[in-house]
Amino acid sequence: MQRVRHELRRRDVEVARVERLGPSFVAVTFSGEAFADFVSLSFDDHVKFMFPDGGGELIRRDFTPRHFDAARRELTIEFALHGEGRSSDWARNAAPGQRVTIGGPRGSMIIPLDYDWHLLVGDACALPAIHRRLEELPAGTRAMVIAQVADPQDRRALASAAQLEVHWVDRAEELIRAVGDLSLPPGEGFVWCAGEAAEMARLRQILLVDKGHPREAARIAAYWKKGASEYHENLE
Secondary structure (H helix, E strand, C coil): CEEEECCCCEEEEEEEEEEEEECCEEEEEEECHHHHHCCCCCCCCCEEEEEECCCCCEEEEEECCCEEECCCCEEEEEEECCCCCHHHHHHHCCCCCCEEEEECCCEEEECCCCCCEEEEEECHHHHHHHHHHHHHCCCCCEEEEEEECCCHHHCCCCCCCCEEEEEEECCHHHHHHHHHHCCCCCCCEEEEEEEEHHHHHHHHHHHHHHCCCCHHHEEEEEEECCCCCCCCEECC
16 A cells, blocks of 8 residues: 655535435535645545534534546535434535535545455445445456445445445444455455444454454544544554
8 A cells, every 4th residue: 555645725615516316325516626736546535524514613524535527626525414413414405506615635545456356345434435446446356345225225336347246234233244254255355444433343353353364455444433423543
């Protein structure tokens, strides 16, 4: 893996389009000349999404840059509409013309494409990164996805030039069990997992300790934590 640092910038942009992707997901595309020098080199990047709430407080949340169109100066972010979170509430009511601020990414962790196989595991919050990675993988590689999404209508088609195997589960315990039951393929592979902090800690134990997968070929991140409003931690 190679870490690349970027100059940290805040960009004032506006909503260009809003697309409902399913019962629990919405894609919001932001545009503006401030994106002229925007760079996102890895599917694992995150930007800081900032918007004022009704009381004037500036809310900050981390999100994956799902797609960037350099020619059109447009960045798309996908929001999971779960619970009563303030970013979810904002996304439910997003409309063209609204102004927000987007910061970063601060850096990129570039993960090589030429592994023999790639295992991508996560809950709903990890889906944008999983989608993006699958689009980047070349033919001749193997990709395995284990994703936790409760509503079948939110299980969008995943496409990749790689040989693709997808396993959907409803609940966190099923996700943990599916990873535990998995036999890792031969050859050199990369493991990427993202989701709730306690669940990712369990996957780290299963994959890196119980199964003995090399730590240098893994990236496991806690994208959120039960009871915490703003949380992001790399566990490996």
